[in-house]
Amino acid sequence: MAKTNTVFVCSECGAVSPRWLGRCPSCGKFNTMAEEPAARPAPSGAAKSAARALPRALPLAQVEHKTYERTSSGISEFDNVAGGGIVRGSLILLGGDPGIGKSTLLTQIAAHLSKEHKVLYLSAEESCSQVKLRAERLGLSSGGMLLLNETCLDGLECELDGVEFCVIDSIQAVYTEDLSSSSGSVGQVRECASRLMRIAKSRGITFFIIGHVTKEGALAGPKVLEHIMDTVLYFEGENQENYRILRSVKNRFGNVSEVGVFEMTDRGIIPVTDYSGIFLSESRGEEAGAVVTPARTGNRCMNVEVQTLISATSFGQPRRMPLGVDYNKLALLLAVLEKRCGVNLGSFDVYVNVMGGIRLNEPAADLAVCAALASSRFDKPIDRYTAAFGEVGLTGEVRAVSYAEKRVAECVKMGFKRVFVPAKNMKSMTKYIDKIDIVPVLYAGTMIKNLFK
Ligand SMILES: Nc1ncnc2c1ncn2[C@@H]1O[C@H](COP(=O)(O)OP(=O)(O)OP(=O)(O)O)[C@@H](O)[C@H]1O
Numbered sequence: 179m180a181k182t183n184t185v186f187v188c189s190e191c192g193a194v195s196p197r198w199l200g201r202c203p204s205c206g207k208f209n210t211m212a213e214e215p216a217a218r219p220a221p222s223g224a225a226k227s228a229a230r231a232l233p234r235a236l237p238l239a240q241v242e243h244k245t246y247e248r249t250s251s252g253i254s255e256f257d258n259v260a261g262g263g264i265v266r267g268s269l270i271l272l273g274g275d276p277g278i279g280k281s282t283l284l285t286q287i288a289a290h291l292s293k294e295h296k297v298l299y300l301s302a303e304e305s306c307s308q309v310k311l312r313a314e315r316l317g318l319s320s321g322g323m324l325l326l327n328e329t330c331l332d333g334l335e336c337e338l339d340g341v342e343f344c345v346i347d348s349i350q351a352v353y354t355e356d357l358s359s360s361s362g363s364v365g366q367v368r369e370c371a372s373r374l375m376r377i378a379k380s381r382g383i384t385f386f387i388i389g390h391v392t393k394e395g396a397l398a399g400p401k402v403l404e405h406i407m408d409t410v411l412y413f414e415g416e417n418q419e420n421y422r423i424l425r426s427v428k429n430r431f432g433n434v435s436e437v438g439v440f441e442m443t444d445r446g447i448i449p450v451t452d453y454s455g456i457f458l459s460e461s462r463g464e465e466a467g468a469v470v471t472p473a474r475t476g477n478r479c480m481n482v483e484v485q486t487l488i489s490a491t492s493f494g495q496p497r498r499m500p501l502g503v504d505y506n507k508l509a510l511l512l513a514v515l516e517k518r519c520g521v522n523l524g525s526f527d528v529y530v531n532v533m534g535g536i537r538l539n540e541p542a543a544d545l546a547v548c549a550a551l552a553s554s555r556f557d558k559p560i561d562r563y564t565a566a567f568g569e570v571g572l573t574g575e576v577r578a579v580s581y582a583e584k585r586v587a588e589c590v591k592m593g594f595k596r597v598f599v600p601a602k603n604m605k606s607m608t609k610y611i612d613k614i615d616i617v618p619v620l621y622a623g624t625m626i627k628n629l630f631k
């Protein structure tokens with residue numbers, strides 16, 4: 179390996195040390211020192227003043243107008259999540275659990291792109307023959323796709339002549355000789371990502387970068403990895419189930435609330451365009467504790483089932499276990515139910531689960547969570563053709579939400595008979611009045627009385 183000239187920098191406070199230390203001497207945090215190349219020598223006085231002589235700041239009106247050139251990946255749902263296609267010269271990070279199908283998805287996209295563009299697939303984790311076997315199994319005609327089995331990023335640069343799209347599988351498996359630490363370390367991941375960013379911006383190459391996620395579900399490597407990228411996508415799903423969800427958590431060229439649904443089959447990953455009903459259970463309506471909510475994902479709405487379970491706490495602190503709903507939001511809704519709606523939950527363990535691994539981050543799901551919790555507490559099921567949506571405030575009042583019309587339209591499409599909507603959204607409901615029973619809700623407490631009287 180080449181002689182390295184590196185320093186170790188604390189990711190918390192920025193303290194610099196010539197060697198690795200377990201504990202930062204400046205801020206006292208443990209395990210925060212990561213390797214970085216030592217600063218390059220500053221330019222000489224003459225070079226500095228020559229550079230300063232040229233004014234580089236421009237008025238906004240004179241800045242050259244450029245539109246983003248977008249290319250289709252061949253998979254409609256992927257394009258949708260990426261904001262309407264892949265922007266040329268951008269960096270797209272695809273994170274996901276082991277074995278979820280990251281390499282499969284990107285092999286399919288690379289094969290499609292290679293029909294018209296020069297595509298390079300850098301496989302640092304698998305051999306070229308493994309990638310070929312996969313492509314054959316998926317029935318891909320990807321004859322023109324270039325394969326490279328290389329772990330050193332310095333060896334990649336000379337292969338990039340004329341390449342328009344490049345897949346890096348994965349960022350944790352590549353390294354640069356500028357640093358002496360092993361591949362996958364914080365310093366290496368950060369340095370490799372910034373190297374790729376410089377190549378992408380200077381040569382106009384689009385990079386798809388695969389990243390592994392840690393046990394906690396975050397992308398392995400420093401947060402700065404996400405800052406460098408233009409688009410950060412997460413590929414998620416239960417391994418046992420065949421459905422996969424592609425979610426955008428950062429996108430410099432599009433909406434981040436868009437979600438793509440895929441099905442993993444032995445012929446590869448297939449986009450699911452009609453996903454109405456896949457996030458609903460067959461037996462809903464039979465047991466207490468479940469209700470459906472029309473959730474917004476980007477420009478679309480889909481019906482998702484919220485399930486809850488309440489059981490008496492055996493000892494100590496009651497447990498709160500939300501999956502798919504924010505912990506703090508659940509605590510807030512429990513307090514509202516207790517204080518404003520007379521639903522006593524203080525001495526019960528509360529479990530919440532959103533079907534299919536969907537995450538309900540929007541406030542519009544509040545009312546459904548409240549309805550499901552009350553149903554579980556009173557042990558009375560909610561009719562399977564009933565849905566609810568609305569934001570619940572601390573006073574128990576139900577606030578208007580966006581996309582109300584689309585949500586009700588989705589319920590009508592799915593054959594629902596009754597939907598609880600915020601009273602303040604009623605104005606936009608006129609055209610659905612004869613198609614579905616729309617119940618306006620001013621306070622969460624009134625909905626609960628209406629449901630369980
Ligand atoms: N022969 C096969 N037939 C059907 N499905 C297969 C076959 N081989 C692999 N798979 C599916 O593909 C998945 C692995 O896909 P892939 O290798 O793309 O995942 P990955 O996210 O890249 O994993 P890793 O983190 O290990 O790189 C497996 O979990 C399995 O569901």
Ligand SMILES: [Mg+2]
Binds near residue numbers: 280282303347
């Ligand atoms: Mg892989």
